[in-house]
Amino acid sequence: MLSLTSPAEFHSAKIISLAEAEQCIRKLKAAGKNVGLCHGGFDVLHPGHIKHFESAKKLCDILIVSITSDRFVSSRKGTGRPVFPQQLRAYAVASLSTVDYAVITDFEKAIPIIEILQPSSYIKGPDFVGKTTPGITAEREAIIRVGGEMKYTADVKLSTTEIIEYIKNELDVSHLLLVIDRDGTLIENDDFLGRNEDWKRELRLNEAVVSYLSYLQTKYKTTKIVVTNQAGVARGYFDCSRVEEINRHLDTVLQGKGLIIQNWQYCPEVEASYAELKKQELTFIADFVKEKTKRKPSPEMVDDGLQQLQKKKEDFTEVLVLGDREEDKGLAQNLMVKFIDVNGKGYEELLKEFA
16 A cells, blocks of 8 residues: 555545535435435546546535545555555545545444435445445445435446556566565564474464565565575475475465465485484485485576476566575576665565565
8 A cells, every 4th residue: 555644635625524424415305305325445536437436426415425445445456555555545435526424434434424324315436336246235225215316327447446457467568577585574483393292383474575566565476485495304304295394384375364375395415425424413314315406596497387387587576586595696696686684674674675
């Protein structure tokens, strides 16, 4: 969501509280006025909204527009929405000559708003004519219950979501390749997660990094590849199936937060030279000791991920490596791309790295 640093600059006398709107409608109806109500998020005000309000005003004497609060727009529309915070959305709507009043309402659905305000008419677009979904059916019942009537405009629908998707996917938006370390970066755990059977309870997301990746995903087209060295397999702490189980679980958790990872890569092997150096203190499974491996800082896991996605490095406007160790920094150097060290950084600090 775009930040609003000076709310006072976006004030309008036409933006009133819910209580003020209730009193206002009561007085207007007592004076014989037909008061119409439109309701919605009205994010990124566009010609479709303007035409809808123009048509709605022809169906009533006074038009009041209810604007859904930020938290319910976000829960309904998902990551990155609303684009504009509620005060800006209300200001934009109130600035239209066809709108007499705007009110920000903190309800998930329109039914309680209709019941509180009790307008003469509740006005929807033509795409709702004949619809029998539970939501619109409940709205029709609510307006009848308060003594009003349902009305519809006859304008061509223009969807905010479709406009945003067009801007994101069709216009010249930077396409980032994000190469992300897992342990210590995407998650706080950096001590061989999976060694214990109750690893799900131990799993801790790095919320600052997750929020930062969500921000980048919203602002840019992104392809995300997680690359992780998993020497715990070579040491016998757990097997490859455990690594893959953790990755699947983590992928599901992140999807629940709206963060999509396109590809997961891991290397369970260690170099023979390292195994020889550590043989007095560590035991390694022979099958996972190799003369050459794909471990970071080698870029081979990234190459494998790109191949599986049928992409190449040159397809991207910019490539970023996010990590917390020297091996991640070395990977960025080998790829000749920017490295973002996440160590000790919160969300605001990460924004300064690349925004």
